Amino acid sequence: NAGVTQTPKFQVLKTGQSMTLQCAQDMNHNSMYWYxxxxxxxxxxxxxxxxxxxxxxxxxxxxYNVSRLNKREFSLRLESAxxxxxxxxxxxxxxxxxxxxxxxxxxxxxxxxxx
Amino acid sequence: AQSVSQHNHHVILSEAASLELGxxxxxxxxxxxxxxxxxxxxxxxxxxxYFSGDPLVKGIKGFEAEFIKSKFSFNLRKPSVQWSDxxxxxxxxxxxxxxxxxxxxxxxxxxxx
Numbered sequence: 001n002a003g004v005t006q007t008p009k010f011q012v013l014k015t016g017q018s019m020t021l022q023c024a025q026d027m028n029h030n031s032m033y034w035y036x037x038x039x040x041x042x043x044x045x046x047x048x049x050x051x052x053x054x055x056x057x058x059x060x061x062x063x064y065n066v067s068r069l070n071k072r073e074f075s076l077r078l079e080s081a082x083x084x085x086x087x088x089x090x091x092x093x094x095x096x097x098x099x100x101x102x103x104x105x106x107x108x109x110x111x112x113x114x115x
Numbered sequence: 116a117q118s119v120s121q122h123n124h125h126v127i128l129s130e131a132a133s134l135e136l137g138x139x140x141x142x143x144x145x146x147x148x149x150x151x152x153x154x155x156x157x158x159x160x161x162x163x164x165y166f167s168g169d170p171l172v173k174g175i176k177g178f179e180a181e182f183i184k185s186k187f188s189f190n191l192r193k194p195s196v197q198w199s200d201x202x203x204x205x206x207x208x209x210x211x212x213x214x215x216x217x218x219x220x221x222x223x224x225x226x227x228x
Contacts, residue, residue, distance in 0.1 A: 042205060045215060
């Protein structure tokens with residue numbers, strides 16, 4: 001099925017461990033995003049990539065790194081996980097058009113717990 | 116920086132009641148506006164979006180929203196809710212041509228059968 005695929009769906013880490021969240025889209029979208037969702041906070045942008053080869057910080061980038069491996073894939077890395085990074089992480093992508101009539105597609109999320 | 120405000124974070128209502136969720140954004144310029152819904156345990160799904168044209172937008176599942184530029188608002192409405200509308204609803208805004216989608220904090224809606 002076309003869309004945004006995230007792996008893993010669930011993960012438990014110990015404080016200080018590292019891991020990479022994977023995201024891939026098969027819609028030939030230019031822009032990709034990583035958000036985290038916390039209760040009462042809505043979704044906050046961590047990093048985004050406007051196009052292949054570029055990445056930019058969002059609202060809450062500290063403690064994270066990203067890689068736009070190619071047009072399809074955009075990964076999020078936690079180098080040294082902290083309990084404050086316990087959250088649900090969503091990847092999204094969107095097409096870019098000059099008319100601005102774009103839509104965002106979200107993945108199903110990764111529920112991460114850091115103990 | 117752009118910001119999005121949603122009020123009344125928790126809403127509880129009975130089936131067949133009407134629902135209205137407020138959304139206000141904080142900056143000028145041409146905006147693109149969205150409402151997303153997240154059912155329990157699921158990812159975000161688009162309810163409706165506004166880019167230009169008729170400020171009254173109709174979305175899926177009987178939802179509609181009205182863009183009022185002078186009030187910087189994009190309120191979501193449904194005349195008669197069902198138990199299956201229990202979900203969290205997010206308003207989101209992006210400036211035309213900007214890559215960033217900014218979300219409100221969400222409204223948790225519970226519909227009692």
